[in-house]
Amino acid sequence: MTKVEHCQIINIKKISSHKGSLSAVESDVCIPFNIKRIYFTYDIPSGAERGGHAHIHQHEIVIAASGSFEVVLDDGFNKNTIFLNSPNKGLHIMPGIWRELKNFSTGSVVLVMASDVYQESDYIRDYIEFERSI
Numbered sequence: 481m482t483k484v485e486h487c488q489i490i491n492i493k494k495i496s497s498h499k500g501s502l503s504a505v506e507s508d509v510c511i512p513f514n515i516k517r518i519y520f521t522y523d524i525p526s527g528a529e530r531g532g533h534a535h536i537h538q539h540e541i542v543i544a545a546s547g548s549f550e551v552v553l554d555d556g557f558n559k560n561t562i563f564l565n566s567p568n569k570g571l572h573i574m575p576g577i578w579r580e581l582k583n584f585s586t587g588s589v590v591l592v593m594a595s596d597v598y599q600e601s602d603y604i605r606d607y608i609e610f611e612r613s614i
């Protein structure tokens with residue numbers, strides 16, 4: 481069974497100069513899976529909450545590309561809230577973990593790298609069903 485403590489922060493190298501900062505992510509190099517999909521959420525209204533699901537097989541890395549927000553991780557027994565506010569830190573969310581994203585700052589952008597293409601069949605969107613799946 482996957483536990484919340486298996487979801488680690490990955491430090492992404494930051495290359496800074498007088499022109500600003502740059503971070504690069506390469507499949508299987510600084511993250512432990514092959515990236516098949518990237519998506520980003522933005523224009524998030526104040527007070528909105530996103531997520532509210534678990535994946536059956538997919539791994540994801542969540543990055544606060546801009547601004548900040550909280551990710552509540554839940555393995556069905558324990559919860560852990562992670563605050564993300566740095567574009568060079570990625571939260572690796574394992575399959576079998578329920579996640580909720582909340583407390584978005586104004587203008588925040590959530591960047592997600594996923595191990596597979598979008599497949600609704602990989603989602604568990606009902607919390608009771610999630611508990612039963614554990």
Ligand code: TYD
Binds near residue numbers: 517519521530531
């Ligand atoms: P949803 O999973 O509810 O987003 P979040 O977890 O950020 O709250 O997805 C919102 C809608 O977008 C839903 O209709 C599914 C669709 N969607 C895609 O078409 N492709 C994707 O890669 C993702 C992540 C979602």
